[in-house]
Amino acid sequence: MHYTTLGKTGLRVSVAGLGTGGFSRMGLKSGKTEDEAARLVLDAVDLGINFIDTAPPYGTEGVVGKALKSIPRDQVVVATKSTVRRNGEWWTPERVTASLDNSLRLLGTDYVDVFNLHAVDPDMYDYARDTLGPALVAQKDKGKIRHIGLTENPIVDFTNETLKRALHDPVWEVFMVGFHMMHQGARANVFPATREKGIGTLLMFAVRSIFADPPRVAREMKELAAKGLVEQWLGETDDPLGFLVHEGGATNMIDAAYRFVRHEPGVDVVLFGTGDAEHLRTNVASLLKPPLPEPDRAKLAALFGHLTGIGLDSHQGR
Numbered sequence: 001m002h003y004t005t006l007g008k009t010g011l012r013v014s015v016a017g018l019g020t021g022g023f024s025r026m027g028l029k030s031g032k033t034e035d036e037a038a039r040l041v042l043d044a045v046d047l048g049i050n051f052i053d054t055a056p057p058y059g060t061e062g063v064v065g066k067a068l069k070s071i072p073r074d075q076v077v078v079a080t081k082s083t084v085r086r087n088g089e090w091w092t093p094e095r096v097t098a099s100l101d102n103s104l105r106l107l108g109t110d111y112v113d114v115f116n117l118h119a120v121d122p123d124m125y126d127y128a129r130d131t132l133g134p135a136l137v138a139q140k141d142k143g144k145i146r147h148i149g150l151t152e153n154p155i156v157d158f159t160n161e162t163l164k165r166a167l168h169d170p171v172w173e174v175f176m177v178g179f180h181m182m183h184q185g186a187r188a189n190v191f192p193a194t195r196e197k198g199i200g201t202l203l204m205f206a207v208r209s210i211f212a213d214p215p216r217v218a219r220e221m222k223e224l225a226a227k228g229l230v231e232q233w234l235g236e237t238d239d240p241l242g243f244l245v246h247e248g249g250a251t252n253m254i255d256a257a258y259r260f261v262r263h264e265p266g267v268d269v270v271l272f273g274t275g276d277a278e279h280l281r282t283n284v285a286s287l288l289k290p291p292l293p294e295p296d297r298a299k300l301a302a303l304f305g306h307l308t309g310i311g312l313d314s315h316q317g318r
């Protein structure tokens with residue numbers, strides 16, 4: 001495993017981070033038991049992963065808690081989250097604190113390393129900062145939170161508007177950012193400033209569902225080519241990203257997707273979710289490989305760098 005420092009938090013973290021939400025929720029969504037999911041967390045730790053991301057809506061805090069029973073607490077960096085608004089209802093500071101306390105109970109720990117406000121839409125930002133921010137600082141003072149973070153919601157915020165604002169407010173020590181081969185806005189919008197200010201970054205959406213589904217990529221390209229948003233040839237092939245797969249290049253589209261984000265300057269931890277032990281191993285292997293060849297990386301930037309809103313799928317629980 002390779003390790004890096006998560007911005008000014010000073011935490012030493014693996015460059016591969018285990019996401020326990022996403023479409024797989026550690027396999028719980030496809031029928032795995034909590035014990036099987038907890039085994040997968042331990043497999044990840046055996047591979048050197050020490051960053052684990054969870055959240056109440058994922059239903060995986062208990063799974064992480066089970067795994068934590070057999071890992072010395074100081075060997076892992078645990079991140080969880082609180083909702084800010086759901087179904088039109090704004091969460092009060094008291095409710096956020098109660099959510100934190102419940103997370104600590106499920107995780108079986110008395111502190112979380114990073115506590116994030118979850119999927120903060122641009123119109124939620126003022127409330128998150130002004131009403132919830134002080135409550136998070138109070139919990140940090142009590143030692144229940146080590147560092148305070150914010151996750152954007154790429155599903156509605158294609159251009160990183162929340163994080164662009166949050167860059168100016170020192171309460172946030174960590175950001176979770178969406179970025180992938182066809183959603184590259186953070187290169188200009190976020191990473192230069194996070195690097196300058198020492199804000200740690202957690203990368204989400206590297207694969208999501210689009211890059212695990214080659215026919216879907218071809219369909220998206222046909223639609224975008226028809227609208228004149230990408231070069232015509234990309235809409236005329238069943239394998240628009242085939243140019244990435246060659247000797248000395250990527251082995252497949254998922255390998256390309258992880259290597260593309262991993263080596264983007266400003267990215268600290270690449271989160272990925274899986275319910276499959278083999279995917280866990282191959283994803284870690286991809287994240288430890290060298291960058292894509294520079295001509296391929298440059299071609300991805302030139303072909304897709306201008307796109308917004310591609311492959312940012314929603315699903316319940318995010």
Ligand SMILES: NC(=O)c1ccc[n+]([C@@H]2O[C@H](COP(=O)([O-])OP(=O)(O)OC[C@H]3O[C@@H](n4cnc5c(N)ncnc54)[C@H](OP(=O)(O)O)[C@@H]3O)[C@@H](O)[C@H]2O)c1
Pocket residue numbers: 018019020021022023024027053054118119151152153154176203204205206207208209212254271272273274275276278279280282283318
């Ligand atoms: N706003 C937020 O706070 C927010 C939003 C989204 C995500 N997140 C965090 O980020 C983490 C990552 O989420 P994500 O949105 O990037 O999606 P993801 O959960 O990483 O999705 C990857 C998808 O691709 C599949 N996959 C993974 N590796 C594969 C492989 N080697 N071959 C074939 N299929 C593969 C997975 O299914 P398999 O089970 O079959 O492997 C999964 O369905 C989440 O778990 C969560 O912790 C946070």
